[in-house]
Amino acid sequence: MSGQKLSFFLLVSFLAAATTAQWIDSPADLFSSFHKSLSDLASKGVEDMLADEAAEVGVKDKSREELEKVDDDNKDESASQESAEDDDKSSVNPLLTSTDDFFSLFPNIFRVLQSPALKPWWQGDNVCKETEEKEEKGEDAHPFLIGKAHFSSCKYMPNKYECITEVRERGKPTKKTIVTYRCCHGYKVKPGTQSCQAAETKPIEELAKELGAEKFLDMVKQEEMLEAIKGAKTVFMPKDEAMDEFLNKEAVATNEIERSALDKKAIILNHIIPEIKETSDMQDNMVLKAEDGFGLRLSSYPGGVVTVNCIPINETDKETEDGVVHTVEGVLTPIKHDITEILSQEKFSKFRDLLKEHNLWDTLTGESAFTVFAVNNEGVDKLDPSSSMCLGTILRHHIVPITVCSKAAPASGKKISMADLGSSWLHMANKDDQLMLDDKAVIITRDIVAKNGVVHEVDQFVVPTSGQPASELMRRTKHTRFLDLLEKAGLRSEVDKRKDVTVFIPVEDSLNELEALEPEKLKEALLLHIVPHKLTSYDLRNNSTLETALNDAKLSVSASKNILSSLIGSQSPMTVQCIPLTRVDGRVCNGYAHEIKRPVQIATGTILDMIQNDESLATFREILQGTKLEEQLKAGLPKHITLLAPTDVAFKDLSDEKLEKLKTDKEFADKVLRDHVINDTLCCSGVGASSWPFISTVRTSSGKELETDRSKGRVMFGRFSVTSCDKITKDGIVHKIDGVLLPPERHPQREIIFKRPNSEIILAGFK
The missing domain is CATH 2.30.180.10 (FAS1 domain)
Structure with a gap:
C-alpha cells in the first residue's frame, strides 16, 4: 500500500473511531478500537475491498429507469442535456460507480445523527408504470439545434409521479416519452407514509348506495347495463337529487332536446369513460370521450370548483373493485350541437346577424372552446344607436376564448373576471338571486353546453370601456374642458365617428390659451391633436412623425430610452412635439387616447x-x-x-x-x-x-x-x-x-x- 493510501486510511480510521467515542467507556477502550481498525485494514488490501464491492454492485438491480434517479428528494425537477451521440452509448463501468458504496464500509462520520433518506413511494412496491410515446411535428423544427438534445422534467403529485423526456433533433419531429408511476389500483399513498398501501375498494353497487347515487344505478339495472359500468372505467355518477330533477322535468334544458328523443342507454353511456381517470389526471379544458362517443369537457375555477359539461363534480376518486367513481350534481346528457348551431335559434337571430356582419361568425366554428354571452332579440333592440360605430368591439366583449360555466361565479357574490376577445375584462357575479354580467346584463338562461364551449343567454348588451367613443372616455376621466372645446369647434363627431383615431388630450389646467382662440383658429389647433390612425404607446417610435387631421401638419415623436437614467430611477418620458405624455393607452372603440402635459403647437419655420x-x-x-x-x-x-x-x-x-x-x-x-x-x-x-x-x-x-x-x-x-x-x-x-x-x-x-x-x-x- 502506498504512503498516500496508508495516510488516507489512517485518517479515516481515526475519525471512525472518534465518532464512536461516546459509546466507549474508557480511553483504553478507545485505543483498543482504533488499534483493531488498523489491524483489519492492514490485513486487507484496497484492491480486495474494491473487488468485493464490484461483486456486490454486480448483483444489484440496475434495470430502474434513469428517470427514477432524477427526483430522489420528492420535488419537481428539470434537467436538460445536449449530445450528438445516441442514448445507448452511456453505459458506465460499475467499478467507477461504487465509490459511495466503498465509503459505506466506514461509519457515517459527518452525519452520525441524521436519519437515512426515505425511499420515494414510486420506487417501492405496488407501483404501476405506464409509458406513452408520441411525436410532435412542426415546420422547420429546431433550426438552430446542433446534434441531439434531451430535455427531461418530472412532476410529483400525491398519487402520481410523471416524467416527460423530449428528444429534439434538427429537422426532425420532437419525440416525447411520458413515463407515469402511480399506485396500482387498490393501493394509495396514505398521509404520513412513503409507500403504496392497500386501500379499501367496494363493489360499485355498495359504493353507489354509500354515495347517495342509487337511482342512477337503478336506471342502469333497468336497462340491463350493469356490466357496462364495471371494469377499468371511470363513471360520473349523478346524485339521487339530480336524478329526481332530471326525471321530473318535462324537457331537458341543456340542449332543449325533448326527453322522448333521449335514449336512456345513451345517457348511461355518456357517464362512462372507458379508462380510469383520477383527479390527478384531469386538466382544465380537457375533453374526455365517453362510451357513446360524445365529449365531456372538464373545467376548473377558483375555489376548487371543477365541472364536467358545466355540472359540478362532488366526491372524487372513489375506487370500485376495478374502476373509479366521481359523483356529479346533474345528469350528463349527450352534447350534439356546436355554438353556431345553438345560435341558429330564432331568439338569437339578430345577434347572429351582427356576428356575421362583423366577421366573428367563423371564429366560433372549429374545435377551440369559447363562451358566448348571446343577447336575445329583445336585448339587441335596446342598444343605443350611438354605439353603432363601436359594435365590433362590443360584440367581441361578449365572446371569451375559454369555457366559463355559471358555477364559476361564487355563491358569495364575489366576481369572477375573464378576458374577452379584445383583451378587455368581463365580470360575472351572483347578485340578488340573479347571475349578472358586469352588473348590467342579467343571464336569463345559463349553461347551454356546446361541443366547443358554452352559451349563456343575456337580456342586453354590455358595453366595455374600450367600446365607448372618445367623448365618453373624456367625460369619465374628467377632461370636460377639452371636450367642450371639441363641441365648440364642431369636432366631437370627428373624434367619435372616425374609423381609426388617436387623440392627444391636454391636461385640464393647460387649456387657457386654447379657450381664448377664435373658432377658426381653435379648430386648427384642435385638429393638431387628432391623428387618423390607431396608435398605442408602443407604436410611437423615436424620431417618427405622425400625420394629423390638419392638412399637412405633422407631429414629431421622441421616445428615446435612456437606460442609464432608468438605473437611477429617472427614465426619460415619451414626448410629442417635446410635450411629455403623462398617461397613455386609454382605449376607445375606434382607437386610443393619450394625455399630454400641455396643448400641441404647430411647428413654424426652420x-x-x-x-x-x-x-x-x-x-x-x-x-x-x-x-x-x-x-x-x-x-x-x-x-x-x-x-x-x-x-x-x-x-x-x-x-x-x-x-x-x-x-x-x-x-x-x-x-x-x-x-x-x-x-x-x-x-x-x-x-x-x-x-x-x-x-x-x-x-x-x-x-x-x-x-x-x-x-x-x-x-x-x-x-x-x-x-x-x-x-x-x-x-x-x-x-x-x-x-x-x-x-x-x-x-x-x-x-x-x-x-x-x-x-x-x-x-x-x-x-
Whole structure:
C-alpha cells in the first residue's frame, strides 16, 4: 500500500473511531478500537475491498429507469442535456460507480445523527408504470439545434409521479416519452407514509348506495347495463337529487332536446369513460370521450370548483373493485350541437346577424372552446344607436376564448373576471338571486353546453370601456374642458365617428390659451391633436412623425430610452412635439387616447428662420454665416437635429481674441459649431439625471461625446445649462444654452486621469 493510501486510511480510521467515542467507556477502550481498525485494514488490501464491492454492485438491480434517479428528494425537477451521440452509448463501468458504496464500509462520520433518506413511494412496491410515446411535428423544427438534445422534467403529485423526456433533433419531429408511476389500483399513498398501501375498494353497487347515487344505478339495472359500468372505467355518477330533477322535468334544458328523443342507454353511456381517470389526471379544458362517443369537457375555477359539461363534480376518486367513481350534481346528457348551431335559434337571430356582419361568425366554428354571452332579440333592440360605430368591439366583449360555466361565479357574490376577445375584462357575479354580467346584463338562461364551449343567454348588451367613443372616455376621466372645446369647434363627431383615431388630450389646467382662440383658429389647433390612425404607446417610435387631421401638419415623436437614467430611477418620458405624455393607452372603440402635459403647437419655420428672428442669438447668427453648417441647414440637411444655441450673454464670457477668431475664421467656427449640433431630436424632458459612474452622453455632429445631466431642475449639456427649452421647428429642435462649447485647451505638464459629470480632476505633473 502506498504512503498516500496508508495516510488516507489512517485518517479515516481515526475519525471512525472518534465518532464512536461516546459509546466507549474508557480511553483504553478507545485505543483498543482504533488499534483493531488498523489491524483489519492492514490485513486487507484496497484492491480486495474494491473487488468485493464490484461483486456486490454486480448483483444489484440496475434495470430502474434513469428517470427514477432524477427526483430522489420528492420535488419537481428539470434537467436538460445536449449530445450528438445516441442514448445507448452511456453505459458506465460499475467499478467507477461504487465509490459511495466503498465509503459505506466506514461509519457515517459527518452525519452520525441524521436519519437515512426515505425511499420515494414510486420506487417501492405496488407501483404501476405506464409509458406513452408520441411525436410532435412542426415546420422547420429546431433550426438552430446542433446534434441531439434531451430535455427531461418530472412532476410529483400525491398519487402520481410523471416524467416527460423530449428528444429534439434538427429537422426532425420532437419525440416525447411520458413515463407515469402511480399506485396500482387498490393501493394509495396514505398521509404520513412513503409507500403504496392497500386501500379499501367496494363493489360499485355498495359504493353507489354509500354515495347517495342509487337511482342512477337503478336506471342502469333497468336497462340491463350493469356490466357496462364495471371494469377499468371511470363513471360520473349523478346524485339521487339530480336524478329526481332530471326525471321530473318535462324537457331537458341543456340542449332543449325533448326527453322522448333521449335514449336512456345513451345517457348511461355518456357517464362512462372507458379508462380510469383520477383527479390527478384531469386538466382544465380537457375533453374526455365517453362510451357513446360524445365529449365531456372538464373545467376548473377558483375555489376548487371543477365541472364536467358545466355540472359540478362532488366526491372524487372513489375506487370500485376495478374502476373509479366521481359523483356529479346533474345528469350528463349527450352534447350534439356546436355554438353556431345553438345560435341558429330564432331568439338569437339578430345577434347572429351582427356576428356575421362583423366577421366573428367563423371564429366560433372549429374545435377551440369559447363562451358566448348571446343577447336575445329583445336585448339587441335596446342598444343605443350611438354605439353603432363601436359594435365590433362590443360584440367581441361578449365572446371569451375559454369555457366559463355559471358555477364559476361564487355563491358569495364575489366576481369572477375573464378576458374577452379584445383583451378587455368581463365580470360575472351572483347578485340578488340573479347571475349578472358586469352588473348590467342579467343571464336569463345559463349553461347551454356546446361541443366547443358554452352559451349563456343575456337580456342586453354590455358595453366595455374600450367600446365607448372618445367623448365618453373624456367625460369619465374628467377632461370636460377639452371636450367642450371639441363641441365648440364642431369636432366631437370627428373624434367619435372616425374609423381609426388617436387623440392627444391636454391636461385640464393647460387649456387657457386654447379657450381664448377664435373658432377658426381653435379648430386648427384642435385638429393638431387628432391623428387618423390607431396608435398605442408602443407604436410611437423615436424620431417618427405622425400625420394629423390638419392638412399637412405633422407631429414629431421622441421616445428615446435612456437606460442609464432608468438605473437611477429617472427614465426619460415619451414626448410629442417635446410635450411629455403623462398617461397613455386609454382605449376607445375606434382607437386610443393619450394625455399630454400641455396643448400641441404647430411647428413654424426652420432652424435658420428661428435663429434669424431671435434677437438673443445675434452673435451666434453672425458666427454661423458663411460656414458649411449654414449651407447644410439651408439645404435641409441633416434632418431631425437638435441645436444647442449659445445666447449673446454666453459669448460675453469668451476672450476678445477667441470671439474674434470665431467670427473671422470660418473653418474654426464650423468646427466649434458642429459641437453644438446633435444628430437626433432630444427634448429637454429626454435628458435624465446622470450619476457617476453612469454618465449619459450624446454624440455631436463632430463625432464627440457630450455629457448630459439634469441637476436641481436644470438641464445640462457639458458644463452649461439650458436657458430656454424645446423651440420646435420643421427640421429640428433648438435649445438655448448659457455657454459656448469650445474644444478643451491642453494644460502643460498636466494629465487628466479621471472624469466626473461636468468636472475634471487633474493631477499636476512634476519635473
